[in-house]
Amino acid sequence: MRYEVSEAIPEDAKAIRKAVFVEEQGFHNEFDLTDDVSLHIVAYDGADPAGVCRIFPDCGKTWTLGRLAVLKPYRGQHLGANLVGKAEETARSRGANRLTLHAQERVAGFYESLGYRDMGIHDQDEGCPHMWMDKPLTGSTGNEPEDRAS
Structure with missing residues (x-):
């Protein structure tokens, strides 16, 4: 896998998010103004997003x-964990010492396995239960991205 970090949202990122969040999960408000101020990390398997x-x-x-x-x-191949590791590495390289996220409650265990903790704030996003989680970014995280694809 290779990872590309972009300041503008790439078309490949839009296509993945539309497929997963809109088509699979039924969210409607997928794209927002935060996309304009974000760094977007896309993982590629060869030329395929x-x-x-x-x-x-x-x-x-x-x-x-x-x-x-x-x-x-690509699910079940540690790609999600590797993307989180790349995000942590990228944020840390730009001066971050803490990362927060707004997780769907059904996947909180995934983030907990990567060192994130429940901040105690639970709410709804388009009717889906979510929770705020965070992790300090000091030193080595132990889950920096590595190519685990065979």
Whole structure:
């Protein structure tokens, strides 16, 4: 896998997010003004886009991770974890010392396995239960991206 970081949202990122969040999960408000101030990370399997996430500065040295999506054929191959690792590495390289995210509650265990913790704020996004989570970004995270594809 290779990862590309872009300041403008690439068409490949839009296509992945539309496929996962709009078509599979039924969200309607997928694209927003935050896309304009985010760094977009797209994972590629050769020339094929496979997954995406975005990060943006929030407050001080805290950045926010969002819109993590992996296309069906690439699920179960650690791509989500590798994208989070790339996001952490990228945010840290730009001065972040903490990353927050607004996770769907059904996938909170995935983020917990990567060191994120529940901040105690639970709400709804388009009727879907979500929760705020965070992780300090000090030193090595232990989940920097690596190519695990065979």
